[in-house]
Amino acid sequence: MQRLFHQRRVKKSPGWVFILPSLVLVGLIGLPLFALIWRSIGKDFFTYVFSENALSALKLSLLTSSISIGLTLFTGTPLAYLLAHWKFPGRTLVDMLVDLPVVLPPAVAGIALLMAFGRTGIFGAWLNAIGITIPFTTAAVVIAQTFVSAPFLVRSAKIGFAAIDLQQQEAARLEGANEWQVFRYIMFPLAGRAILTGIILAWTRALGEFGATILFAGNLEGKTQTMPLAIYIGFEQNIKIALVLSVMLLAVSLVFLAFLKKLEEPS
Amino acid sequence: MKRFTLLFSLMVAPALLFSACAPATTPIASPTTSAQVATSVPTIALTATSAPQTLTVFAAASLTGAFGDIGKAFEAAHPSVTVNFSFAGSQVLVTQIEQGAPADVFASADHKNMDALVTANLVASGYKDFATNLLTVILPPKNPANVQTLQDLAKPGLKLVLEDPSVPAGNYTRQILTNMSKDPTYGTDFSTKVIANVVSNETDVKQVVAKVDQGEGDAGIVYVTDALAAPDLKSISIPANYNVIAHYPITALEKAPNPNLAAAFVAYVLSADGQAVMKKWGFSPANP
Numbered sequence: 367m368q369r370l371f372h373q374r375r376v377k378k379s380p381g382w383v384f385i386l387p388s389l390v391l392v393g394l395i396g397l398p399l400f401a402l403i404w405r406s407i408g409k410d411f412f413t414y415v416f417s418e419n420a421l422s423a424l425k426l427s428l429l430t431s432s433i434s435i436g437l438t439l440f441t442g443t444p445l446a447y448l449l450a451h452w453k454f455p456g457r458t459l460v461d462m463l464v465d466l467p468v469v470l471p472p473a474v475a476g477i478a479l480l481m482a483f484g485r486t487g488i489f490g491a492w493l494n495a496i497g498i499t500i501p502f503t504t505a506a507v508v509i510a511q512t513f514v515s516a517p518f519l520v521r522s523a524k525i526g527f528a529a530i531d532l533q534q535q536e537a538a539r540l541e542g543a544n545e546w547q548v549f550r551y552i553m554f555p556l557a558g559r560a561i562l563t564g565i566i567l568a569w570t571r572a573l574g575e576f577g578a579t580i581l582f583a584g585n586l587e588g589k590t591q592t593m594p595l596a597i598y599i600g601f602e603q604n605i606k607i608a609l610v611l612s613v614m615l616l617a618v619s620l621v622f623l624a625f626l627k628k629l630e631e632p633s
Numbered sequence: 634m635k636r637f638t639l640l641f642s643l644m645v646a647p648a649l650l651f652s653a654c655a656p657a658t659t660p661i662a663s664p665t666t667s668a669q670v671a672t673s674v675p676t677i678a679l680t681a682t683s684a685p686q687t688l689t690v691f692a693a694a695s696l697t698g699a700f701g702d703i704g705k706a707f708e709a710a711h712p713s714v715t716v717n718f719s720f721a722g723s724q725v726l727v728t729q730i731e732q733g734a735p736a737d738v739f740a741s742a743d744h745k746n747m748d749a750l751v752t753a754n755l756v757a758s759g760y761k762d763f764a765t766n767l768l769t770v771i772l773p774p775k776n777p778a779n780v781q782t783l784q785d786l787a788k789p790g791l792k793l794v795l796e797d798p799s800v801p802a803g804n805y806t807r808q809i810l811t812n813m814s815k816d817p818t819y820g821t822d823f824s825t826k827v828i829a830n831v832v833s834n835e836t837d838v839k840q841v842v843a844k845v846d847q848g849e850g851d852a853g854i855v856y857v858t859d860a861l862a863a864p865d866l867k868s869i870s871i872p873a874n875y876n877v878i879a880h881y882p883i884t885a886l887e888k889a890p891n892p893n894l895a896a897a898f899v900a901y902v903l904s905a906d907g908q909a910v911m912k913k914w915g916f917s918p919a920n921p
Contacts, residue, residue, distance in 0.1 A: 485777075486848040501849045502792060502832035584833025584844070585797065602724040602836065603799045605732075 399616065406609035414610035422588045423596035424614060430504060430592060431572040434511040438519050438568055443561060446523035447549060451532075468517045472577025475513050479582040483509065506583035507590050511572035518571055519564035526560020527553055559629060566626045570619050688716045688894045689735060691726040693742035693801065693881065694837035695766065695856045699914035700740070706910065707901050714894060722800040722837035730755055730886065737895035740883040740902070742766075742856075743801035747882045757892065760884035762919035763902050764911045766856045767876050768805055771845050772867040778851035783869060784819065786852060787826035794841050794850035797834040802841075805877040806854045812875040842866070858915040880919065 414420060448454075449461055467475060483490040483500045490500060500506050530553060538548050554561075576594035583590040585599065593615045600607035688707075692700045697720045704716040719726065719736070723746040730736055731753060739756075740763070741747040750756050772780050778791050786793060796803030810824035835841045838855045842863050845853040856879065860868045883902055885895035901907045908918060 480847060480849070484847060484849055499792075580836075584794070585835065586831065586833050590833070598836070599797055599799065599834075602722065602728055602797070605728065 402609060402612055402616070406606075406613045408606065410606065411610055414607050415614060417607075419587060419596060419600075419607070420611055420614065423591055423593045423611065424618075426504070426507070426588065426591065427573055427593040427615075428618075430507045430511055431515075431569055433508050434515060434572045435519075435565060435569050437508065437512050438516040439561075439565065442516050442520045442564075442568075443523055443554075444549075446520045446564075447527050447553060449520070450524045450527035451535075464517050464520050466517075467514050468521075472514060472575065473581060476510065476578035476581025479506075479510060479513060479578060483582075501582060502584045502586070502590060504583075504589055507579055507592060510578040510582045511575045514575050514578055515568040515572040518567040519561070522564030522567060523557060523561045526557030526564075529560075530556050562629055563626060566622050566629075570622050573615065573619060573622075684713060686714050686891060686894060688714055688737050688891055688898055689719070690716060690738045690740070690898065691719050691721075691730065691734070691736040692738075692740040693723045693726070694720050694839045695742055695802065695859055696720065696740055696881070697839060698862050699764075699858070699911050699916060702910045702914070703902060703907055706906065707898060710901070711894075711897070716898070720837075720839075722796070724799045724801070725836065733888075735888075735890050736886055737889040737891050738883065738898050739886055740881060741801070742879055742881055743804065744880060744882060745804070746801065747884065750884075750886075755887050757885040757887050757889065757895070760882040761899070761903060762880050763883050763907070764881040764916035764919055766858055766879040766881065766916055767871070767873075768802065768809060768854055768879070769857045769860050769871055770869040771842065771853050771855055771860050771863070772869070773845050773848040773851070774865045774867065775848065776851075776867055777848065780852050780869070783813070783871065786830065787819075787823055789826075789830070791830045792832045792849070792851040793827065793830040794833050794835060794844045794853040795831050796838055796841055796855075797836060800835075800837055801879065802838045802855060803834065805879055808877045809854070809871060809875050812877075816875070861915040881916070 445460075445464065449457065449464075480490075480501065481487050483493070483506075485491065485494050485499055485501060493500065500509065534552055534556075535548050538552050543551070573592075574594055575592070576598065579590070579592060580595055580598070585591050585595050587596075591599070593611060597608050597611045597615070600611055690700065690704070697718075700718060700720070704718060707716055708714055719729075719734075721729075723741040723743060726734075726736075726739060727741075727746045727749050730739060730750060739747070739750065747756070747760050751760070770780075770783065770786065778785075778788070780786065780788075780791070785791070795806055798804055798807060807824075807828075810827055813819045814821050814824040832850065833844065835844065838859050841850075841853040841855050842859050844850045846863060846866060854871075857870075860866060883899055885892060885899050889895040902911075912918070
């Protein structure tokens with residue numbers, strides 16, 4: 367029989383030292399997800415999947431996370447490039463600032479967004495004066511998602527840009543390419559895989575966003591009730607709805623992750 | 634092959650164990666125990682053991698202030714006891730208790746959620762009402778939408794923050810709107826117009842208070858007691874003929890880790906001392 371675990375053994379060592387702790391973690395992550403799927407199975411599974419509430423939440427989640435990713439790509443890629451290749455005062459500070467949402471509890475993000483862009487917020491009050499209110503709108507959902515997910519793209523793209531050989535840039539510049547052309551024709555294609563990885567990580571994070579959204583955007587079906595909010599409300603009304611919605615979100619996230627795995631394979 | 638078998642059994646064993654331990658998906662249908670059996674107040678002989686004990690109370694979000702005070706008084710009367718509270722929408726707490734949360738006492742903001750626990754055989758021996766409450770309209774301190782009357786709630790473009798219909802207060806609010814729609818003063822489409830102004834369905838009353846207090850919402854509908862607890866807010870009272878009386882039941886739970894203490898806490902809430910605290914926080918007595 368073929369060996370299950372291929373390993374380069376220097377000397378004969380008991381593999382269980384590695385396998386047992388690993389199994390504990392795999393179980394810890396795997397068993398709850400297994401239980402989630404197992405418990406969601408029932409004769410009314412598809413009734414809930416195709417319920418108006420579930421479909422409207424899924425549609426809203428896909429729409430808002432797509433806009434959020436577009437926004438992140440447009441602003442986060444240049445920022446990642448700056449952070450990777452430019453030297454400017456406060457670079458470390460900006461670098462840390464952009465990473466901060468990853469470690470911040472989403473509730474803190476939600477309150478911070480309210481303090482800044484709420485109707486009585488520091489900038490929100492000013493926006494309100496010219497007739498723009500952000501809280502309780504779909505735009506608020508997109509802003510909350512971008513706040514929490516953008517760092518994943520910036521980090522990944524930054525690593526991608528940093529790995530590129532500077533000599534190629536120099537060669538392009540000698541040929542007369544300007545900064546934008548270097549970025550567009552040299553850096554962007556070479557860092558493509560890292561950017562794509564970032565896109566997928568950020569996208570899945572945006573899809574799962576809950577805490578900042580419920581605080582900053584509220585909860586209204588069709589407008590601000592994304593999948594995670596619908597799952598939370600479902601949990602309070604009927605656990606079956608929550609289970610089915612969870613499995614739907616799990617499936618969407620799995621598709622994204624499978625794509626990511628494909629990318630990580632050496633070509 | 635041997636290695637494979639061992640590995641396989643290791644992977645599958647926890648899964649089997651898990652499914653074996655899991656409670657049945659559908660609770661066995663049980664005869665509904667007659668609700669509201671008068672809770673016989675047990676003569677509490679909390680034996681003078683000084684061993685520290687913990688009492689876990691799950692209570693409706695609207696009880697946050699009142700029960701906080703009652704908890705302190707209860708701890709003062711029972712020095713070895715620490716009371717831990719979990720305040721949330723009653724419907725959240727019911728789901729958590731159904732999923733096995735180790736709570737001793739449950740206080741709900743409506744009978745519907747309490748009855749769900751009775752049906753599931755999770756209530757020790759009936760429940761008892763200990764307070765009532767009414768609902769009121771709250772407005773941010775600056776009243777940006779210039780809401781003056783109840784009619785103004787139907788003004789197009791108003792940002793109204795309510796509780797989700799699954800939250801007791803959200804359910805009561807919709808009953809009130811239905812009552813008002815029956816009155817020609819407001820018109821049959823009043824409820825529809827007001828609901829069209831809803832910008833968010835929050836998960837408990839305190840979230841509604843916070844959103845209105847922050848000025849994000851132009852108006853909200855919460856309990857009278859919530860309005861009292863937030864003196865900065867303006868409010869418009871809802872006349873008694875439209876208002877809904879919210880009955881708050883309390884019970885010791887069947888699976889209470891600490892049944893004696895649970896009964897003692899329930900008795901304390903129903904006692905003259907407990908009722909005085911409820912009154913202080915604006916609640917009305919259960920049996921006026």
